[in-house]
């Protein structure tokens with residue numbers, strides 16, 4: 395019975411590859427318009443729609459930290475650095491804070507890497523507090539709204555909860571001083587204490603030039619059905635199993651390691667980027683956090699992302715119709731992944747591929763340097779512009795205080 399059904403699946407699969415080859419990949423360029431719940435906004439130009447004031451901070455909050463560890467420039471958290479550089483020379487920047495719609499504080503809170511490159515967020519809360527203390531005592535704008543017209547880039551695993559373990563992150567919650575600010579973060583999960591209403595979820599940083607240099611001709615067929623490279627277990631941090639990826643990655647391995655439709659392994663080959671371009675589906679399961687750079691890579695390489703991360707909120711979710719582009723599989727349904735993917739009709743797959751082929755879709759996932767129209771920087775600005783004008787209620791009465799400066803874990807209150 396089992397063999398029979400595999401034979402059938404392979405038959406369907408090859409028929410469908412032939413289809414792809416004949417109708418889509420040879421032509422290569424067919425695309426489809428991207429329209430999200432906020433409308434056709436990916437190609438909006440933010441210039442003229444908002445003005446941003448960039449606080450000037452001592453270099454110990456940004457440049458000096460980067461000097462100490464240049465690896466931060468290539469890390470998946472690098473958006474905090476590139477966003478700063480981008481804003482400094484952006485036409486939306488204003489030098490006159492009186493006319494600003496938004497205030498930006500350039501702190502590189504995630505640039506603190508262990509020798510093997512893992513970012514540790516233990517100092518981040520103190521550093522963030524210190525920066526806010528500084529701007530609130532040197533300029534009048536913070537006190538006016540206690541941060542409601544300020545935005546912060548917090549690209550750590552669980553955003554401004556500043557911990558890489560979910561339970562600890564939840565226990566900590568969002569740093570109390572950021573309760574009123576708009577947070578621009580990679581973390582996105584519905585009904586989670588680390589994602590507050592009004593935040594902007596962004597893609598993680600993935601190196602644009604490097605990906606560009608691995609592009610292969612679009613005529614090369616997608617002969618891999620499902621592709622994944624990465625950990626299935628994290629024995630070092632989760633020796634008993636079950637916590638890491640809430641068991642979803644382990645389930646992928648245990649159910650499909652011998653399945654010929656699944657090209658999955660922990661080995662990261664040098665042809666990783668090329669392989670994604672030869673695959674129809676790329677698995678994007680949660681790890682410790684729900685998000686990972688795989689989503690960006692899948693979009694850039696036209697591989698349909700299979701999202702396995704319950705309640706995830708994907709980047710620029712009001713501008714990008716992710717439900718049409720990706721495939722969403724509940725964590726509990728991982729054992730049925732083969733049936734789920736093989737039963738998607740060919741027309742549906744082709745449509746997803748056309749959406750992925752849209753250049754504005756790819757552009758929105760990248761932080762290129764120099765910046766380009768429609769890239770992730772511009773999408774962040776568009777998102778901020780769509781929040782304007784600020785509601786009158788964000789402006790506090792003179793002397794009114796809402797935030798509690800002594801709330802949160804005691805260790806966070808120590809000077810930075």
Ligand SMILES: *[C@@H]1O[C@H](CO)[C@@H](O)[C@H](O)[C@H]1NC(C)=O
Nearest residue numbers: 530531532533534535537795
């Ligand atoms: C903002 O309020 C704090 C007290 O909450 C005060 O110490 C600070 O001086 C105020 N900043 C300005 C610029 O007035």
Ligand SMILES: *[C@@H]1O[C@H](CO)[C@@H](O)[C@H](O)[C@H]1NC(C)=O
Nearest residue numbers: 570797798799800801802803
């Ligand atoms: C601020 O938070 C601290 C610590 O949680 C608490 O003891 C204090 O009562 C709070 N202050 C106000 C005004 O809510």
